[in-house]
Amino acid sequence: MITLSTVLRKYTAEVAIGPVDLEIPSGGITALVGPNGAGKSTLLTMIGRLMGMDAGSITVGGLDVSKTPSKELAKRISILRQENHFVTRLTVRQLVGFGRFPHSGGRLTVEDERVISEAIDFLRLDDLESRYLDELSGGQRQRAYVAMVLAQDTEYVLLDEPLNNLDMQHSVQMMKHLKRAAEELGRTIVIVLHDINFAGHYADHICALKHGEVVAFGTPEEIMVPDTLSSIFNTPIDVIDGPRGILACYY
Amino acid sequence: MVVGLVVTVALVGASLFVGEYDIFGADDGAEMFGITRVPRTIALVLSGAAMAMCGLVMQMITQNRFVEPTTTGTTEWAGLGLLLVMIVAPDSSLLTKMTVAVATAFIGTSIFFAFLQRVTLRSSVIVPIVGIMLGAVVGAVSTFLALQTDMLQSLGIWFAGSFTGIIKGQYEPLLVVVLVVIAVFIASDRFTAAGLGEEFSTNIGLNYRAVVLLGTGLIAIATGIVTVVVGNLPFLGLIVPNIVSMFRGDDLRSNLPWVALTGICIVTVCDLIGRTIISPFEVPVSLILALVGAIVFIALIVKRR
Numbered sequence: 221m222i223t224l225s226t227v228l229r230k231y232t233a234e235v236a237i238g239p240v241d242l243e244i245p246s247g248g249i250t251a252l253v254g255p256n257g258a259g260k261s262t263l264l265t266m267i268g269r270l271m272g273m274d275a276g277s278i279t280v281g282g283l284d285v286s287k288t289p290s291k292e293l294a295k296r297i298s299i300l301r302q303e304n305h306f307v308t309r310l311t312v313r314q315l316v317g318f319g320r321f322p323h324s325g326g327r328l329t330v331e332d333e334r335v336i337s338e339a340i341d342f343l344r345l346d347d348l349e350s351r352y353l354d355e356l357s358g359g360q361r362q363r364a365y366v367a368m369v370l371a372q373d374t375e376y377v378l379l380d381e382p383l384n385n386l387d388m389q390h391s392v393q394m395m396k397h398l399k400r401a402a403e404e405l406g407r408t409i410v411i412v413l414h415d416i417n418f419a420g421h422y423a424d425h426i427c428a429l430k431h432g433e434v435v436a437f438g439t440p441e442e443i444m445v446p447d448t449l450s451s452i453f454n455t456p457i458d459v460i461d462g463p464r465g466i467l468a469c470y471y
Numbered sequence: 472m473v474v475g476l477v478v479t480v481a482l483v484g485a486s487l488f489v490g491e492y493d494i495f496g497a498d499d500g501a502e503m504f505g506i507t508r509v510p511r512t513i514a515l516v517l518s519g520a521a522m523a524m525c526g527l528v529m530q531m532i533t534q535n536r537f538v539e540p541t542t543t544g545t546t547e548w549a550g551l552g553l554l555l556v557m558i559v560a561p562d563s564s565l566l567t568k569m570t571v572a573v574a575t576a577f578i579g580t581s582i583f584f585a586f587l588q589r590v591t592l593r594s595s596v597i598v599p600i601v602g603i604m605l606g607a608v609v610g611a612v613s614t615f616l617a618l619q620t621d622m623l624q625s626l627g628i629w630f631a632g633s634f635t636g637i638i639k640g641q642y643e644p645l646l647v648v649v650l651v652v653i654a655v656f657i658a659s660d661r662f663t664a665a666g667l668g669e670e671f672s673t674n675i676g677l678n679y680r681a682v683v684l685l686g687t688g689l690i691a692i693a694t695g696i697v698t699v700v701v702g703n704l705p706f707l708g709l710i711v712p713n714i715v716s717m718f719r720g721d722d723l724r725s726n727l728p729w730v731a732l733t734g735i736c737i738v739t740v741c742d743l744i745g746r747t748i749i750s751p752f753e754v755p756v757s758l759i760l761a762l763v764g765a766i767v768f769i770a771l772i773v774k775r776r
Binding site for chain 2: 268269270289290291292293294295298299300301304306307308309310311314318319321322325326352369372
């Protein structure tokens with residue numbers, strides 16, 4: 221379980237995130253949604269201890285993120301940011317290998333190699349494992365990054381807009397991979413999503429943010445309601461019954 | 472790897488036996504061999520490997536392919552430190568000179584890194600330009616000081632990095648860089664992770680700032696020592712890591728031996744050229760390196776575009 225209590229981060233006198241009180245349950249996928257500038261990424265980055273907060277506290281699986289040594293946290297929680305432009309040339313396997321750093325400190329054991337291979341297979345990257353990242357397409361590279369955080373073998377996985385720059389096919393594949401990771405590997409995945417329909421279809425919980433505050437939290441059925449969505453996104457939104465479940469229409 | 476080793480050994484061997492003095496014919500050949508050729512060759516090997524590695528570590532820390540000690544002002548800072556010692560206490564030992572040069576190199580590199588963090592202009596070409604400008608300013612201060620104190624000639628000689636004056640009794644401090652090389656090897660994964668960014672490093676539980684500090688320290692030590700003993704070796708740290716990266720990617724741990732070998736080969740080749748083209752006189756190795764380095768540098772920029 222991830223618990224945020226009165227988490228606050230101030231930018232200017234007017235612009236601030238929080239205070240946020242939130243409990244993200246263990247297991248499954250929790251999607252953070254909301255309009256631009258709502259504070260989704262900021263909140264995720266604070267949970268992943270990449271950014272400090274001005275007040276409040278965050279615990280992940282019982283560990284206080286601002287007090288627990290970074291090294292310990294790296295075995296419990298992994299975070300992937302949206303912008304990953306690496307100057308460094310690494311192969312897919314070398315990158316995924318860095319996921320094992322918290323466990324082995326760089327000297328990979330046989331066990332590490334096994335976990336790395338598993339993560340690579342899980343994201344169907346076996347054919348690409350010795351290719352350099354800069355030789356891959358955007359979708360393949362995104363998969364490699366996700367394989368790396370899976371190899372980190374943490375209970376909690378935080379992903380900041382992993383569907384960014386992916387086309388329809390790759391977005392759907394990515395969400396299926398993540399759904400599988402949550403179900404088969406028992407990970408708790410918290411993910412920032414832009415498209416409410418991806419959240420509605422694949423997430424187990426949706427957390428809606430607006431102006432730096434949590435305005436709604438619940439199952440997709442609870443959140444995917446015309447009035448709720450319309451007020452979150454400041455846009456008239458209808459919800460219809462599609463052939464594969466409920467869909468938000470806002471075009 | 473084997474091929475690389477053979478080539479390096481061949482070059483090092485050539486360096487041992489190329490020169491004006493007939494070490495086989497003359498009576499004191501063996502003695503001269505021990506006094507000049509062996510020290511010179513050891514100096515070539517150590518400084519070549521060290522400067523190439525410094526360039527690589529620096530490129531990881533700044534996440535920029537175009538930086539190395541001579542494009543970030545580190546060498547100029549070390550030179551300023553050296554000059555200050557020569558002005559304030561001309562008779563001080565080599566150790567004092569080295570310590571001061573290492574300290575100023577560390578301060579200068581830290582200033583450069585701090586500057587980079589403050590202005591997030593990550594445009595890959597701007598960063599080395601800023602570094603070169605910073606280096607030019609420091610170099611100008613050095614020149615001014617030297618002018619005021621009649622040291623311009625010593626400064627000029629020093630700036631033209633050369634292995635000519637390396638004889639027994641003068642190269643030994645270079646052995647310290649062996650320790651730097653070992654330290655870089657041990658921390659290699661940390662530097663690779665740092666090259667993937669602060670957030671990436673934090674995610675896997677690394678203290679990014681500590682890694683940067685360690686890297687800066689190691690670079691300063693190696694650059695400071697090489698600067699005092701040999702002088703300025705321009706572009707070496709730039710061309711070697713880029714060449715190796717093209718063929719083998721950037722995994723530091725598996726690349727380090729390659730970087731070291733390539734660095735040794737390039738310095739040795741340049742020194743051999745410098746020693747033979749106007750024999751019996753010598754051209755400073757920095758001249759040849761700057762020529763080769765500038766061409767490769769421009770080629771890299773053109774290729775990246």
